[in-house]
Amino acid sequence: MCKEENRKKGNKPEDQVLHCGTAKRLLDEFGEAVKVVLALHEAQFLAIVEGESNANRFDLLIHEALEQKQNAKYAYLSHIETHGCSF
Secondary structure (H helix, E strand, O other): OOHHHHHHOOOOHHHOOOOOHHHHHHHHHHHHHHHHHHHHHHHHHHHHHOOOOOHHHHHHHHHHHHHHHHHHHHHHHHHHHHHOOOO
16 A cells, blocks of 8 residues: 555554555566566577577567566656555
């Protein structure tokens, strides 16, 4: 629950629950995006180690995955900053 939601319910600060399903979902999405980046880096590394000549085929995928990771991170951080909540 966000601080904003607690205020709307009239909860006193000491009774406020800092739990927010949206924050948890956004953090989970960020974690999944990080896993994708790591998996792509690992796949590229293994391709290089195995001597594949086209290991650079991962570059665009890694670039896109990094963008998704950044978007997920900032969506989470923005939500936390705006709502003052946690999961």
